[in-house]
Amino acid sequence: xxxxxxxxxxxxxxxxxxxxxxxxxxxxxxxxxxxxxxxxxxxxxxxxxxxxxxxxxxxxxxxxxxxxxxxxxxxxxxxxxxxxxxxxxxxxxxxxxxxxxxxxxxxxxxxxxxxxxxxxxxxxxxxxxxxxxxxxxxxxxxxxxxxxxxxxxxxxxxxxxxxxxxxxxxxxxxxxxxxxxxxxxxxxxxxxxxxxxxxxxxxxxxxxxxxxxxxxxxxxxxxxxxxxxxxxxxxxxxxxxxxxxxxxxxxxxxxxxxxxxxxxxxxxxxxxxxxxxxxxxxxxxxxxxxxxxxxxxxxxxxxxxxxxxxxxxxxxxxxxxxxxxxxxxxxxxxxxx
Amino acid sequence: xxxxxxxxxxxxxxxxxxxxxxxxxxxxxxxxxxxxxxxxxxxxxxxxxxxxxxxxxxxxxxxxxxxxxxxxxxxxxxxxxxxxxxxxxxxxxxxxxxxxxxxxxxxxxxxxxxxxxxxxxxxxxxxxxxxxxxxxxxxxxxxxxxxxxxxxxxxxxxxxxxxxxxxxxxxxxxxxxxxxxxxxxxxxxxxxxxxxxxxxxxxxxxxxxxxxxxxxxxxxxxxxxxxxxxxxxxxxxxxxxxxxxxxxxxxxxxxxxxxxxxxxxxxxxxxxxxxxxxxxxxxxxxxxxxxxxxxxxxxxxxxxx
Amino acid sequence: xxxxxxxxxxxxxxxxxxxxxxxxxxxxxxxxxxxxxxxxxxxxxxxxxxxxxxxxxxxxxxxxxxxxxxxxxxxxxxxxxxxxxxxxxxxxxxxxxxxxxxxxxxxxxxxxxxxxxxxxxxxxxxxxxxxxxxxxxxxxxxxxxxxxxxxxxxxxxxxxxxxxxxxxxxxxxxxxxxxxxxxxxxxxxxxxxxxxxxxxxxxxxxxxxxxxxxxxxxxxxxxxxxxxxxxxxxxxxxxxxxxxxxxxxxxxxxxxxxxxxxxxxxxxxxxxxxxx
Ligand SMILES: Nc1ncnc2c1ncn2[C@@H]1O[C@H](COP(=O)(O)OP(=O)(O)O)[C@@H](O)[C@H]1O
Ligand SMILES: [Mg+2]
Numbered sequence: 037x038x039x040x041x042x043x044x045x046x047x048x049x050x051x052x053x054x055x056x057x058x059x060x061x062x063x064x065x066x067x068x069x070x071x072x073x074x075x076x077x078x079x080x081x082x083x084x085x086x087x088x089x090x091x092x093x094x095x096x097x098x099x100x101x102x103x104x105x106x107x108x109x110x111x112x113x114x115x116x117x118x119x120x121x122x123x124x125x126x127x128x129x130x131x132x133x134x135x136x137x138x139x140x141x142x143x144x145x146x147x148x149x150x151x152x153x154x155x156x157x158x159x160x161x162x163x164x165x166x167x168x169x170x171x172x173x174x175x176x177x178x179x180x181x182x183x184x185x186x187x188x189x190x191x192x193x194x195x196x197x198x199x200x201x202x203x204x205x206x207x208x209x210x211x212x213x214x215x216x217x218x219x220x221x222x223x224x225x226x227x228x229x230x231x232x233x234x235x236x237x238x239x240x241x242x243x244x245x246x247x248x249x250x251x252x253x254x255x256x257x258x259x260x261x262x263x264x265x266x267x268x269x270x271x272x273x274x275x276x277x278x279x280x281x282x283x284x285x286x287x288x289x290x291x292x293x294x295x296x297x298x299x300x301x302x303x304x305x306x307x308x309x310x311x312x313x314x315x316x317x318x319x320x321x322x323x324x325x326x327x328x329x330x331x332x333x334x335x336x337x338x339x340x341x342x343x344x345x346x347x348x349x350x351x352x353x354x355x356x357x358x359x360x361x362x363x364x365x366x367x368x369x370x371x372x373x
Numbered sequence: 374x375x376x377x378x379x380x381x382x383x384x385x386x387x388x389x390x391x392x393x394x395x396x397x398x399x400x401x402x403x404x405x406x407x408x409x410x411x412x413x414x415x416x417x418x419x420x421x422x423x424x425x426x427x428x429x430x431x432x433x434x435x436x437x438x439x440x441x442x443x444x445x446x447x448x449x450x451x452x453x454x455x456x457x458x459x460x461x462x463x464x465x466x467x468x469x470x471x472x473x474x475x476x477x478x479x480x481x482x483x484x485x486x487x488x489x490x491x492x493x494x495x496x497x498x499x500x501x502x503x504x505x506x507x508x509x510x511x512x513x514x515x516x517x518x519x520x521x522x523x524x525x526x527x528x529x530x531x532x533x534x535x536x537x538x539x540x541x542x543x544x545x546x547x548x549x550x551x552x553x554x555x556x557x558x559x560x561x562x563x564x565x566x567x568x569x570x571x572x573x574x575x576x577x578x579x580x581x582x583x584x585x586x587x588x589x590x591x592x593x594x595x596x597x598x599x600x601x602x603x604x605x606x607x608x609x610x611x612x613x614x615x616x617x618x619x620x621x622x623x624x625x626x627x628x629x630x631x632x633x634x635x636x637x638x639x640x641x642x643x644x645x646x647x648x649x650x651x652x653x654x655x656x657x658x659x660x661x662x663x664x665x666x667x668x669x670x671x672x673x674x675x676x677x678x
Numbered sequence: 679x680x681x682x683x684x685x686x687x688x689x690x691x692x693x694x695x696x697x698x699x700x701x702x703x704x705x706x707x708x709x710x711x712x713x714x715x716x717x718x719x720x721x722x723x724x725x726x727x728x729x730x731x732x733x734x735x736x737x738x739x740x741x742x743x744x745x746x747x748x749x750x751x752x753x754x755x756x757x758x759x760x761x762x763x764x765x766x767x768x769x770x771x772x773x774x775x776x777x778x779x780x781x782x783x784x785x786x787x788x789x790x791x792x793x794x795x796x797x798x799x800x801x802x803x804x805x806x807x808x809x810x811x812x813x814x815x816x817x818x819x820x821x822x823x824x825x826x827x828x829x830x831x832x833x834x835x836x837x838x839x840x841x842x843x844x845x846x847x848x849x850x851x852x853x854x855x856x857x858x859x860x861x862x863x864x865x866x867x868x869x870x871x872x873x874x875x876x877x878x879x880x881x882x883x884x885x886x887x888x889x890x891x892x893x894x895x896x897x898x899x900x901x902x903x904x905x906x907x908x909x910x911x912x913x914x915x916x917x918x919x920x921x922x923x924x925x926x927x928x929x930x931x932x933x934x935x936x937x938x939x940x941x942x943x944x945x946x947x948x949x950x951x952x953x954x
Contacts, residue, residue, distance in 0.1 A: 047389065047390045049390055058389065084849075087849075087853050088852070088853075089849040089852060089853070091404075091405075093390045094389065094390040108852070108858075109849070109852035109853050110852050110853075110854075110855045110856055110857055113855075114853065115853065115854075116850075116853045118846045118849070118850060120844070120846060122844065122846040122847050122849070122850035124847060124850075124851075124865060125847075125869065126868045126869055135851070135854050135856075135864075136854040136855050139854055139855035139856045139857075139860065140855050183854065187854075187855070405776075406777055406778055406781060409772075409773045409774075409776040409777050410773060410777060410781070411773065412769040412770060412772050412773025412776075413769070413770040413773035413774055413777075413785060413833075414773075415766050415769065415770070416766040416767060416769075416770035416789075416829060416833055417770070417785070417788075419766055419825070419829060420789065420792045420826065420829060420830070423800070423804060423822065423823070423825075423826055424792050424795055424800050424826050425792075426803075427799075427800045427802075427803035427804050427807070428795060428799060428800055428803075430803040431799055431800075431802060431803055434803075476696070479692055479696075480692075480696060483689050483692055483693060486689065488686065488689050488690070488693070490693065494693050494696075494697060495940070496937055496940065497696075497697050497700050497701060498696075498700060499936050499937060499940050499943060500700055500701065500704060500933055500936075500937075501700060502883070502936050502943065503883070503929065503932040503933035503934075503935065503936035503937070504703075504704070504929050504932070504933065505886060505887040505889075505905075505906055505928070505929070505932070506887055506889060506906070507889055507906040507907075507909050507910055507913075507925075508707075508906075508909065508925040508928065508929050509703060511909065511913050511921055511922075511925055512703040512704075512706055512707050512925065513703065514913070515706060515707075515710060515918065515922070516702075516703065516706055520722060521721070521722035521723055521724070522724075523706055523724060523726065525723065526722075526723035526724055526725070526726065527726065529723050530723075530726070535723075555699070555700070555703065559700075563943060563944065567944055612794040615796070616796045616797060616798070616890075618797070618798060618889065618890050619889035619890065619893075619906070619910070622910070623910060623913060633796070633798050633890075636798050636799070636802075637798060640802055640894075649802070650802075653796070653798065653799040653802065654799075656796050656798075656799060657795070657796060657799050660794055660795065660796055661791070661794075661795075663794075664790070664791050664794045665791075668787050668790065668791070
């Protein structure tokens with residue numbers, strides 16, 4: 037894999053607040069990298085410093101081997117789609133898409149053809165002459181994307197581009213985005229707090245926490261082998277269950293397991309608190325008896341996926357056929373399958 | 374807090390910004406500010422050169438007599454009518470301000486409600502904004518003449534006795550006040566109208582449901598909600614009222630004096646020029662004091678959006 | 679229901695009285711100009727309605743005194759003042775909108791205080807500087823001095839204009855490859871059309887009205903001064919018919935202008951952007 041862009045010891049401080057704190061990251065050529073993290077973790081800040089509209093406090097960013105961190109935004113050749121699309125309100129759709137080409141002094145005779153081609157790809161040919169206020173949310177998102185794609189930059193940054201769309205539009209937009217990225221072979225860095233987007237769009241996911249990349253890899257790998265308790269908690273539809281190592285005779289360790297890694301059995305049992313039905317399976321939330329009463333208030337809640345329903349206060353027993361072992365600091369030590 | 378910062382400094386990684394010197398970090402943070410400050414500098418230099426420096430010269434010159442530093446200019450001020458001028462200025466300012474505020478509020482409250490001819494009325498209200506101060510002063514001097522004139526002809530037409538408007542100081546000042554009210558009320562009305570029309574209608578609906586009559590609605594809902602805007606209008610107009618000049622100069626000349634006509638009268642003759650500077654310094658001091666109080670009371674900066 | 683009806687009734691009374699009050703002086707000015715002097719100036723109790731019609735006052739006044747010169751100078755001054763207000767005020771508003779709020783707040787307060795400084799106090803020393811710089815009695819001198827009245831206001835209007843623009847648009851333009859200057863001219867300025875227009879209009883109208891600086895910088899020599907000062911001169915020389923004609927001629931176009939552009943004369947702008 038060729039490295040397209042590299043962050044080296046990157047810091048961004050607002051006052052004394054460290055939003056990016058010694059962040060290192062490599063983005064591969066042609067990949068769809070999703071930066072995942074809860075809001076307020078500095079995802080937008082990462083993109084804004086990459087593109088140059090905010091200065092780094094310290095550190096370097098290399099794009100195609102060149103240090104771009106001191107260059108002004110218009111000299112970096114990076115495209116970005118902002119969360120609110122930032123379409124120029126005093127221009128038509130056509131003029132919006134034309135703007136980057138004009139700024140790049142693109143050959144005039146070819147501008148029209150290029151805009152029409154990209155409009156065709158994104159299915160916005162019909163609205164090229166419209167004003168920005170006459171567009172639907174989905175159309176705005178496409179125009180913003182078209183404006184980014186039209187000038188062949190080295191890399192694309194997208195800041196939660198689908199978060200302003202309603203659910204139905206978001207679903208199709210997601211599929212199309214992935215398709216376009218693969219067809220054109222561009223490198224995408226895509227920021228989101230949405231698990232589903234990370235799961236469906238990404239080649240790799242980088243999870244941002246406290247100004248650093250906590251873990252980077254394929255989504256499934258992070259989902260199944262989260263390097264820390266925090267990641268297990270954050271990634272996935274349901275948080276990972278963490279129980280005391282004593283259950284499996286592993287003193288001073290913590291056992292982490294996903295709700296669907298269990299089989300109904302005998303080794304651990306608990307009291308059902310709630311049971312919900314989901315397309316062919318059931319999720320139950322239950323309290324298991326603690327091995328370590330002083331620490332856990334005598335009870336511990338876990339979420340399990342089962343094939344049959346339970347009533348409240350039923351007893352449920354299960355075996356673990358797969359689990360991760362974490363040390364007492366919450367760092368992954370071993371994967372047991 | 375302190376100790377953790379020091380710890381960070383000690384275990385600072387290579388390239389950690391906390392290993393930068395304070396000067397370096399300051400430079401990084403304010404590089405942008407300096408860039409944007411450059412845009413404001415021409416305007417700032419302009420007002421410093423043409424407002425601050427002249428103000429300082431006036432103050433300085435007010436302490437200068439034939440033989441250097443002196444307070445004589447100030448001692449002489451009362452004999453040139455300072456106290457009367459001060460009182461008159463205050464009277465006109467406060468009086469005109471109160472009438473303006475009251476009528477402007479009435480106009481604004483009328484304008485927020487729909488009624489037939491609203492558009493025509495709002496256009497009519499604009500008229501005084503387009504008529505310059507000297508023109509309105511001149512027209513009011515035709516209307517209010519000592520003998521005869523349009524105001525008196527109206528009085529006579531109604532079977533009343535004509536009045537010599539300039540016989541007493543108070544009626545002279547009254548004419549100035551009225552003219553000032555006419556010229557400046559539209560401005561205040563537009564400011565208040567802006568404030569009133571930005572109040573959500575739901576505010577009134579809720580009050581109506583609660584059974585509040587129109588007077589109660591005014592006292593408990595309208596007034597408190599536009600109080601901030603009213604105070605801004607008061608502030609903006611209050612200073613201008615204190616600086617009133619062309620209107621009294623044209624309508625009443627120097628009888629009675631107000632602060633600005635006192636300054637202007639003495640400025641016109643080179644013999645009394647330093648007296649004029651002393652009076653100007655007094656006016657400057659009053660206005661600066663007023664504006665500092667206003668700013669301290671939490672005025673300007675929070676309201677510019 | 680009864681409340682509604684009463685509201686209407688009192689509304690119309692208020693509207694009627696205020697309409698008469700606001701239109702009356704303009705009405706008097708008009709009937710003063712279009713009637714022969716024996717019905718106005720020479721009469722102790724002139725009528726409230728015109729009894730005869732003549733254009734003689736107007737033609738006579740244009741012959742006897744200089745009306746066109748002062749109006750031309752006022753126009754020149756007003757456009758200069760408006761132009762400088764934009765040239766200095768727009769960039770300053772932009773700079774203030776981007777500065778750290780601690781710094782910009784201090785500068786705003788500073789400009790606010792400048793705006794309150796008494797004109798007469800400042801005008802006197804300025805007139806002495808301008809005397810040395812040969813700017814006294816010139817259109818430029820008057821414009822430079824009057825600029826002080828409008829500059830803080832223009833900065834505030836421009837500042838609140840820039841603050842209301844979505845910030846990301848500027849960033850987006852930089853990312854799209856625009857240099858700082860083309861971002862400013864192609865993206866920001868086109869969106870600032872209304873504030874720019876309002877700042878210019880207010881500067882223009884303020885200058886047209888301005889008396890204090892004008893009378894000190896270009897004193898009462900009719901051939902040199904602007905229209906308000908010249909009018910004051912005619913009034914104090916006791917030329918009521920000429921003054922009235924002059925006043926009317928100078929006023930009608932501005933009233934029409936104000937009425938046409940009344941949608942820009944909003945309270946928030948008139949208070950210098952002090953109200954949101
Ligand atoms: N201009 C700024 N000044 C001060 N703090 C900021 C600024 N921009 C962002 N922050 C802070 O930095 C943190 C990260 O913000 P952001 O990058 O927008 O997070 P995200 O995009 O992940 O939601 C937030 O806590 C935010 O309050
Ligand atoms: Mg964000």
